[in-house]
Amino acid sequence: MQNNININGKKLIVLTGPTAVGKTDLSIKLAKKVSGEIISADSIQVYKHMDIGSAKITQEEMDGVKHHLIDVLDPKESFNIATFKAMAVEAMESIYSRGNIPIITGGTGFYIQSVLYDINFADNEDDGYRQTLELIAKDKGANYLHSMLRDVDPASADNIHANNVKRVIRALEYYHQTGQLMSEHNATESAKSSPYNFAYFVLNCNRELLYNRIDSRVDIMLEQGLVDEVKFLRDELGLTRDLVSMQGLGYKEILSYLDGEISLEEAVYILKRDTRHFAKRQLTWFKREKDVIWVDKDSLVTENSQLEFIINELKTRNIIS
Numbered sequence: 001m002q003n004n005i006n007i008n009g010k011k012l013i014v015l016t017g018p019t020a021v022g023k024t025d026l027s028i029k030l031a032k033k034v035s036g037e038i039i040s041a042d043s044i045q046v047y048k049h050m051d052i053g054s055a056k057i058t059q060e061e062m063d064g065v066k067h068h069l070i071d072v073l074d075p076k077e078s079f080n081i082a083t084f085k086a087m088a089v090e091a092m093e094s095i096y097s098r099g100n101i102p103i104i105t106g107g108t109g110f111y112i113q114s115v116l117y118d119i120n121f122a123d124n125e126d127d128g129y130r131q132t133l134e135l136i137a138k139d140k141g142a143n144y145l146h147s148m149l150r151d152v153d154p155a156s157a158d159n160i161h162a163n164n165v166k167r168v169i170r171a172l173e174y175y176h177q178t179g180q181l182m183s184e185h186n187a188t189e190s191a192k193s194s195p196y197n198f199a200y201f202v203l204n205c206n207r208e209l210l211y212n213r214i215d216s217r218v219d220i221m222l223e224q225g226l227v228d229e230v231k232f233l234r235d236e237l238g239l240t241r242d243l244v245s246m247q248g249l250g251y252k253e254i255l256s257y258l259d260g261e262i263s264l265e266e267a268v269y270i271l272k273r274d275t276r277h278f279a280k281r282q283l284t285w286f287k288r289e290k291d292v293i294w295v296d297k298d299s300l301v302t303e304n305s306q307l308e309f310i311i312n313e314l315k316t317r318n319i320i321s
Contacts, residue, residue: 010096011319012196013103014112015310016041016286017203018279020213022297024057026203027105028065029307034103034320037066037095039088041106044248046084047075049237052221052229053250068095075237075245080166085114101319109285110167116198119189129176133169134242148172155183161281163274166244194291199317201310202286205297214275218268221250227264230254249275 013036015027031038040046044054048071056070068091073079088104088111095102104112113119137145146162149172156171171182178185204210230251233239239246241255250271257267286292293313300306314320 009194009196009198010092011101012092012116012198013101013314013319014116014198014200015103015105015203016107016109016112016201017295018210018282018286019107019275020055020217020279021203021205021210022213022303023105023107023203024061026303026306026310027103028061028063029303030310031065031103032063033307033311034101034314035099036101036103037068037091037098039091039095039102039104040067040069041084041088041104041108041111042069043079043084043108043111044245044251045070045106046073046079047071047077047245048073049233050075050229050245050248050251052224052226053248053254055217055221075233075239076243078244080170080244081110081114084108084111085119088115107282109282109289112200113289116196116200117189117192117194119186119192130169130173133172137165137169138242142168145169145172153181153183156181156186159183166247197317197319198291199293199310199314199319200289200291201293201295201313202289203295203297203306204283204286209297210279211276214279215272218250218272218275222268226250227254227258231258234258249278 013030013034015023015030017023027038030036040057042054044050045056046069047054050056057067069084069087072087092102092115104115106112133145136148142162142165145165145168146157146160149160149168150157152175153171160167160171162168174180174182174185205213233246233251234255241247241252246252246255253267253271253274256262256270257264262270295306295309297306300309311320
């Protein structure tokens, strides 16, 4: 289905999928095939010093492919959907100026959607309500805040997990400032046609394999020094758990261990469990998206067969010749 694709628009490729599914290697091979540059749609890899917990791609793994939105912000800076969209669009213009194709990769579906359909995230001036909501979350917990959202905007509450405090606050703040439901705003915006001639690939594999890959990735992070990384961020850089950067998976759990709230064994258990839950929510998001092309690793077993499938789809859509 290509109803929302502008065949005369600028070319854009999206390669996404749940965490740990294997997007990184495939994206590098794809970029080399199509003269592409990669834009990271990841809310933590954008930060400097946060390498192990975010499974950040290394210079060696980049293999000469230019990457954008990685290692560009200080961890004390805020990063949200509006910031991402502005930075991504700027990166895309520079990629087009070099005659290359932007490839958005990463697992944050909302970020991808913002660029793909040019969704408007006009920031209203903060009137103090955001701080009030942050205090409520701190005093009464994420579930209480989520119940506040359900009272005014049940559709948004269904789509935003209670643990995603940042997005819950944004939806409540949007309603407070505009009187409009965030769910209605998003529905209107996502119904737009894309200004791009794009292909939106979602890499996936069977659930058991995906969960095993997630557990293995967490074990590797620990071997690579995740605990020391979080300790450095806390002790040397002075980062605290109320920062957006430290609310990422892998950081908040280890921080709880370092602060003596739970054992390391408990922290690892929670991290693996919550990452599996996150992957499940990612897949639910992608299944609701229009224009998605599924790349099934169970039937396309090798990376070469996955790449060949993607290349053929790109040719069909006149994105490459």
